Amino acid sequence: MELLRFATAGSVDDGKSTLIGRLLFDSKAIFEDQLEAVERASLQRGEETNLALLVDGLRAEREQGITIDVAYRYFATPARSFVIADTPGHVQYTRNMVTGASTADLALILIDARNGIVEQSRRHAFLASLLQVPHLVVCVNKMDLVDYDQGVFDAIVAEFRTFAMRLEVSDLSFVPVSALVGDNVVHRSAAMPWYEGSSLLHHLESVHIASDRNLIDVRFPVQYVIRPRDDSHHDYRGYAGQMAGGVLKPGDDVVVLPSGWPTKVKAIETFDGPVGEAFAPMSVTVRLDDDLDVSRGDLICRPHNRPHAGQDIEAMVCWLHPAPLRVGGRYTIQHTSRSARAVVKDLAYRLDVNTLHRDEAAHELTLNEIGRLSLRTTVPLFYDEYRRNRATGSFILVDEATNATVAGGMMLDPSQVTG
């Protein structure tokens, strides 16, 4: 059974909470005591059982009727296990959406059939594409309120496809649903015979995710050096880490960066015994033929397939903190298992997430804004273009004074002139 992580985006009005409540309820991930609590709360409000209340969060949120943070929810069917990163639509939308999308295999965007595509739908689609979420599913919700009209659905699909041509979306699907009634959520609906696709849940269960990971470029960032120092493992040196790309096998010729020394993989070990191959996201321990000086932050790759190495980084960043980014600012950069200091050399432009317009006169980024930066780091980083590898192409910036995480970044090809 596989694990699928997906991010949902939308506002309360789109029926997102109702949709998630419906998925959990119909797939029997909701327990009786949770349902009773919802029934009590609905009764108190004088409503019929409101499935949206199933995904209600903290007291402050209930009091203010808003969602303030990403919430993670879990359910499973016989086919797959699911992790939902449920991101709020209104407050701090970009920060939360980016957080949820960063680990997602799939993004689910809700559109109210009555309103069609609104600014927020475009923003969510753009962020999913910026974060390179491999699959995008657009749920056209509240079909019951437009008499299950195929024309309404087709018009939204056509408009969205036109807009999506400006984005990098490799897999785009559309499902007409009514979360409230349950049409096409878990079961195919008889109310929309013109729709020939699968229900949302069936789509989530069957979307092909096996080829989303990079299995070409071997990337093994050394995370931790294992040295038992006891009698039975006197000379043992193992390099522990999580595979970030490619397929690594014992006997493979490799180099260790930054030294560039060539060696061979002696063995790939785990607590359960040696393995014949390792691929992302396996956590393993790699042993090398030669006794080299390897430490955390180094990267093992194949001699003829190396990542970019450099101190001048070009990246798209999303600013996550109330104190704005300024050119000349200094931060700590965390990239794979490597940390360094970085100074912001230039802000090429700020991107308007609604219109995709580039404001080249911008000199700062404030909370929830996205822009293209040039950074200079104190030591070289070994990285890939984010588009090619999400694990070796992403970083965060940390404020050195407050220790706050202030930005998430996606690296660009250094030879790229515009982007």
Place this chain on the structure above:
Amino acid sequence: MTATYQLSHLGALESEAMYIFREVAATFERPVLLFSGGKDSVVMLHLARKAFWPAKLPFPVMHVDTGHNFPEVMEFRDETVSELDVRLVVASVQASIDAGRVVDEPGVSRNRLQTTTLLDAIGEHRFDAAFGGARRDEEKARAKERVFSFRDEFGQWDPKNQRPELWNLYNGRHRPGEHIRVFPLSNWTELDIWRYIDAESIELPPLYYAHHRRVVRRDNMLMSLCEWIQPAEGEEVLEAMVRYRTVGDATCTAAVESAATTAAEVIVEVAATRITERGATRADDRFSEAAMEDRKKEGYF
């Protein structure tokens, strides 16, 4: 290992947890693993062992001891730490009571008192990271918790001011006196835990499996008779076949009726159950809608 190079969902969760353990060991000076002998902490310890094999754990384990323990769990705890040759720190709630740090109210669970004992011990031992076995599926306040959860110098959690957590890039930076709670099992569900226990043949304290026990039915929960739980007037003592879904303080953890004597049988029961594990067995989470949220803000597990 298949030709599609796809990990199973348990494989992916295991790998993620091992990655988290190694990040902490590599970037913190004084981590500690909170170990109660409960199933989640047992699974956590098993994953930690895998992360550092063939070396020993590079950090001690700590038990916050309410003094109201199930004897089987204490025995299991001691056997486990001696087998793994790992240092055990015991932080005693009784000692906090004796020192006047907290006030014990007879007849009331000591669950909430643990927070003071835990924070005192973290300060005393200067721990800068504490691994906890909490899962996001347990409770709605937990659903919004980060994997690396920042705690200020008072040990408090501020749900409205959490650090964004992107990709697997965890920010553990903190000032002296502050610390980070780390939750390697964040993305596991109760069923995942049991499937993993079954797949890995992980040993648990025996009370997780069905056994005969003398209990009373209180607030619709089965409470085991012991030194601290005696039948009240009008309460009938039952001899029941039960198991525990969670194991905490003996005064506030209830049993459920069960015939499951193996992990595989427990999985069948858990898959069919219609009540959350905290709702079924934790008196402490039922007293208010926001009970867990309030305790977490104070610095609870």
